[in-house]
Amino acid sequence: MNLFFFLMSILYGILKFLHINFVPFVYDGYPIGLWIAYAIVAVVEVVLVFALSMIAVVIIVYVFRKYMADVQNRIGPNRVGIWGTLQLIADVFKLIQKQDLIPSNADSFGFKIAPYIVFTPVAIGFILIPFGNVSILNLMVTNFNYTVLFLIGVMIVAPLGEIIGGLSSNNKFSLYGALRSAAQDMGYEVPMIISLVSVIILAGSYSADGIVYAQRHIPFIVPEFIGFIVFFLAMIAKQSVPPFDLPESGSELVSGFSTEYSGMRYGIFYMANFGFMALASFVIAVLYLGGWEGPIFPGTIWLVIKGAVFIMIFLLTWVSLGRVRVDQFLNMGWKYLLPLSIINLLISSGLALYLGGVF
Amino acid sequence: MIQVESESVGKDGTKIVYVPKENLLEFMKEKKEEGFDMLLMVTGVDYRDHLEVVYHLLSTSTGNRIVVKTKTEGEVDSVTSLWKGADWHERETWDLVGIKFRGHPNLKRILLAEGWVGHPLRKDYPMDKKQYVNLAEDGEDTVSFDPSEGY
C-alpha cells in the first residue's frame, strides 16, 4: 500500500472525526472530504520531496567543492560555517541581491523562462523515485503504472530549456552554446532510451516500483552490463558534466548558453545542474542497482548509499577529465553507444523470453 | 649578382650590407636562393634626413646571419612573396615608422588603432599631443584628439 494513500486515509479519518466530511456531496463516487484530504496530502508530499531534493543539492555542492579542492591540493571553502558548510547559503544570498540584467535585444520571455524549464524536470523527477518501504508501506509519492516513461518524458525537456536560453540571449556565444546543446542532445538521447527500454523489458513493468521489485533476486547491472555503461555515459552527457560539458564549455565559449545569465537566474541553472546530478544517480541506482533492496538496513538508507556512490563517481569524472570535441562526442554517441544499446536490447529481450516470468 | 653599395661588420660579428632600393627585391631573391630561409625581422630606422629599412636574415641550414639595409625616402618593395613572415613585420614598420611597402597585400596598421595620426617611432613625432581611442558600435576603433571621446 502506498504511503500516499496511507496518509490520505489518516487525514480523512481526522476530518471525519471533526465532522468535516460533506457526506451529502459525492463526486465520482467518493465524498468531498476524501478529495480534500487527497489534495492536502498531495501538496504536502510534493513540497516535502522538493525540499528533500534541495537538501540533497546543498549537500552535493558542499561535497563537490571540498572534494575538488582536495584533488587540486587546496582547501575548499572553510570560513562560512563550521568547515564551510554554509558556503552555498552565502552564495545564494549573494546571487539574490545582484542586479537582474537582461540584454537589451534579448527576447525577454524566452530569457526569463529558460532557467525554469531546465529546473522543473529535476523537481518532478524526484517525485517518481521510490524511497523504500516500511513494512507494507511504499515510500513514494505516486505510484501509477508508467512512472519510468513519465520520467523519461520529463527529462527530455531539460535540454530544450538550454536551447531556449541560449537562443534568447542576443549573443553569438550563447547561440553556439545552444547549438552545441542540441547537438549533444541528439548524440545520447536515443541510446539512453533504448537501454532504458531493455530494463523495462527485463523487469516487465513500467513503474519504478515494479523495476525495484523485479530486482529482488539480482540487480540488473549483472545481466545488462552493457546497457549500464551506455546509460551511465548518457547520464554524464545529460548533466553537462565534464568530459561532456559541451553546452557550457567554460573556457571555449565563455559560458556557453548561460553567458548572459547573472544573479539568481544563473543560480537556478547551477542548482538544476547539481539537482540533476542527484536525480541521475538515484535513477541509475533504482534502475540498475536494485533501488532500496538490501539486507539489514532499512531501504531508504540503501538507496541513499547507492545514490551516493554514483554521485562520487560523477564528481570524480568531473575533476579529472578534459573535454571532448563536438564531433568526437557525436561519433561516440552514434557509432558506439547506439549499436551497444541495441545489442543490449537484444540480449535482454532474449533473456526475458527465455526465463519467462522469473523477474 | 647584385652589387652592394657598401659592406661592413657590426659589433656582434655579422656582416652588414647596404643595397640600393631599386635592387632590393632581386638581392633578396638571390639571398633566399643562397639558403637564407628565415627572415627574422624588418626594422625601420629614422635617421633625421632619411629613413632606413633593415632586414635580418638567417639560414637555418648553415647558421649564417646577414643584415641587409637600404636607404629610402619612404617607399620600398615588399618581400612578402619570398617570406610569409614579412607580412606582419612590414605592417608594423608602416604603422610605427611610416615606410610604405609596394606590393604588400594588406598594408594596414597593426599595433595602433586604424585612425591614428602620425608614426610614433619617427624622431619628429609630437610626444605631447595625446590621441584617444574608443570602440564604436560596429566594432571598429575611433581615434580623436579630444579627451572626452575616449581613453
Added chain:
Amino acid sequence: MARILFHLILQRGIDMEDKVIEVNFGPQHPSTHGVLRIKVKLDGEIIVDAQPVIGYLHRNAEKLSEMGSYPKATIYMDRLDYVSALNMELGYVLTVEKLMDAQVPERALWIRMMLVELNRIASHLIWLGTHGLDMGMLTPFFYCFRERERILRIFDEISGSRLLYNYFAIGGVYSDITPKSISMIKEFVDDYEKKLEEIQSIFAKSYIYVKRTKDVGKLSMEDSISYGVTGPILRASGKKWDLRKNQPYLFYDKVNFDVPTRQEGDVYARFLVRIEEMRQSVKIVRQVLDKIPDGEFYNKKFSKPMLVRLKATGESYIPTESPKGEFGVYVIGDGSTIPYRVRIRSPSFANLSSVPAMLKGYKIADLTATVSSIDPVFGEVDR
C-alpha cells in the same frame, strides 16, 4: 524568440547559399592568453579564415627605451614577456655589453645561465597549467602553479622580487646569490622530475586529451621557417634548431643537454617538446650548480652611478633562445648615452602570425587548443 532568429538571419545575411559567419573572439575571453582578438570566419563549425588582431597591449617599449639611458631600458625589457622576464633581460644585456665592449666576470655568466634556465621552467609551467584549463581540465593548473611557486620563491630570495626582476645589469648581475638560495635551488632540482612525471601523466594518459590534440593545428616545417616561427613550435615541426646548441652564447657549449624534436607538428608534439625541454633545463641547472666558480659578480667599471654616463657606439643583435623562440634586441647606438634605436625581435609576434595557416580547415573547438599551444604572451607581441 522567432523574432531573434529572424533578426539574426537578416543581420548576418545567413541564407541558404552563403553560410559563412564572422565571429569575433574578442579581447576579453577566458581562454585567449591575454588580450587577443581573433576574427574568425566560420562555415558551420569549420574555420575558413582566422585573422588575429593585436595591439591591445601596445606600450611602445621601443620608443620609451629611446628616452632614457641604457640601464633604464632594462626595465622595459622585463615587462615584455613577463612570465619569463630574465630571458628578456638577457637578450638586451648581451647586446648592450657588446656595444659598450664590457667584460663580464665568469661567475656572473654562470649565474645568468642558471637563472635563465629556471625561468624557462617557470614559463613552461604556466603554459602547461593554462593549456590544461583550455582543454577543460581544472586540476593540472593547480599542480603547475604549486611548482612555479617554489621557483618564484627562489627568485624572491635572489633578486628581491617574484615576477619582474631587474636583476641582470650591464656588466654582471646586481647582487650575489646567497647560500640559502643555492640550497633552495638544490631542493627544487632534486624532486622536480618526479612531479613533472606526475603532471605529464595527467595529460598523456588521458585519452580525451590525446584525441583532442593529435593532428590538430599542424604546421609544416617549410611554413614555419617561412613565417619566422622559432622555438618549440619549429622543433615540433621537425627542424632541430636551438640557439643554445647551434649558436651558443653564455656557456651553453660547456654543459650537456639534448634538444627534443618531433616530426608531426601538431599540438600534441608541441606538448611533448615542451615537457622534454623542462627536463633538459633541470639537467642544465644541476650541472651549473656544480660549476659556478667563485669570484666577482659585477664588473666594477660599470657600477651603477657610472653606468648612466657610459656611451655606446655601433649596432649589434645577439639572439638568445627564450622559452617561446628566438629573442633578441637590435640596438643601434650613436655614441651618446641614450640608445638611438632599440628594436625587439619578439618570438610570439612571429609565432602568432602563423595562426591563419595553422587554423585553416579545422574546427572551432580546435581554436583554443591551437592558440594555447603557440603560447603567446601579449606583453611580447604588442611590446
